[in-house]
Amino acid sequence: MSRQMGDSHRRFLQTMMSNGIISASKAVALHRHCCETHGAHYVADRLDEFINVINAQLQPLFMHIRKGMSEEDGLEYYALVNVTETDITRMASDYADNELELFRKTMDLIVDSERGFASSTDILNCADSLQTKKLKKKETELVLNKFVQDKWLNEKDGDYTLSVRCIVEMEQYMRTIYQDLIKVCHVCHNIALQCQTCENLTCGIKMHFPCVARYFRARSDPRCPECNEFWPHEIPEMQHSQSRSTQNLPSSSKENTAPTSSRRSRRL
Numbered sequence: 001m002s003r004q005m006g007d008s009h010r011r012f013l014q015t016m017m018s019n020g021i022i023s024a025s026k027a028v029a030l031h032r033h034c035c036e037t038h039g040a041h042y043v044a045d046r047l048d049e050f051i052n053v054i055n056a057q058l059q060p061l062f063m064h065i066r067k068g069m070s071e072e073d074g075l076e077y078y079a080l081v082n083v084t085e086t087d088i089t090r091m092a093s094d095y096a097d098n099e100l101e102l103f104r105k106t107m108d109l110i111v112d113s114e115r116g117f118a119s120s121t122d123i124l125n126c127a128d129s130l131q132t133k134k135l136k137k138k139e140t141e142l143v144l145n146k147f148v149q150d151k152w153l154n155e156k157d158g159d160y161t162l163s164v165r166c167i168v169e170m171e172q173y174m175r176t177i178y179q180d181l182i183k184v185c186h187v188c189h190n191i192a193l194q195c196q197t198c199e200n201l202t203c204g205i206k207m208h209f210p211c212v213a214r215y216f217r218a219r220s221d222p223r224c225p226e227c228n229e230f231w232p233h234e235i236p237e238m239q240h241s242q243s244r245s246t247q248n249l250p251s252s253s254k255e256n257t258a259p260t261s262s263r264r265s266r267r268l
Contacts, residue, residue: 003053008040016080021165024076068168071194074210081169098132099143111178116193120158187211196233203227209236
C-alpha cells in the first residue's frame with residue numbers, strides 16, 4: 001500500500017509545478033527543506049523514494065516526476081511531465097498552430113543533425129515555408145525565445161538543442177516519429193543527440209560527451225566499449241559536479257547547450 005502524501009510532499013510538488021524542471025542538486029535541497037519545514041521524517045539519499053510517494057498520487061492525474069540527464073554536462077534534473085499524450089499536441093494550449101509547426105520542424109532539424117543541434121539560420125529558413133502560416137524573421141525569433149523560456153529548447157551562440165525537459169517529456173513521441181534516427185547512449189541508455197559515434201561502420205554506437213569523458217577518464221588507450229576499435233574522437237574533460245546546496249531553494253532552471261551545425265530536415 002502506497003504512503004499518503006504529507007505537507008512536505010505537497011510543498012515539493014507545488015515547487016515542481018511552479019518550476020517545471022529543477023536540477024538534482026536543487027531537488028535534494030528542496031527535499032530537505034520541505035521535510036524540515038513541516039516536521040516530516042527526513043532521510044538523506046531517499047529523494048527518489050520521497051518522489052515515488054508523490055508519483056503514486058499523481059498517477060490518476062496522468063502526471064509524473066521523471067529524472068533526466070543534460071546531454072551537455074551529464075547533470076541530472078527532475079521534471080514534472082504530462083503522460084496522457086505522447087506527442088507535441090500537449091503543447092497546443094500554449095502555442096498557435098504555426099508555432100507548433102515551427103517546433104516540429106526545429107525538432108526535425110535537431111534529430112536529423114549529426115551532433116544534435118539546429119542553427120538559427122536553418123530554423124529561420126523553415127519558418128518561411130510553414131504550411132499553417134508563415135512567420136516573419138522577427139516573429140520567428142520571438143517564438144524561439146518563448147520555446148527557450150518555457151524550457152523546450154536551449155540556445156547558445158545561435159544554435160538550438162532540445163532541453164532536458166523536452167527529451168524527458170517527448171521521449172515516446174521521438175521514438176515513434178523518428179524511429180531509426182533515434183539512438184541511445186551506450187553508457188547511460190538515454191536518447192543520444194549530442195554525442196560521439198564509433199567510426200567502425202559495423203558498430204556505430206553513440207555516447208554522450210559527458211559519458212565519453214567518464215568512460216575514458218582513466219584509459220590512456222581509448223577503445224570502443226562495443227567493438228574495441230580505437231576511439232579517434234577528442235575525449236572531453238570531466239565537468240565539475242553540481243553543488244549540493246542545502247540553502248537555496250529551486251528557481252527556474254536554466255540549461256546549457258553545445259555548439260555545431262545540422263545537416264538537413266527530413267520530416268514535416
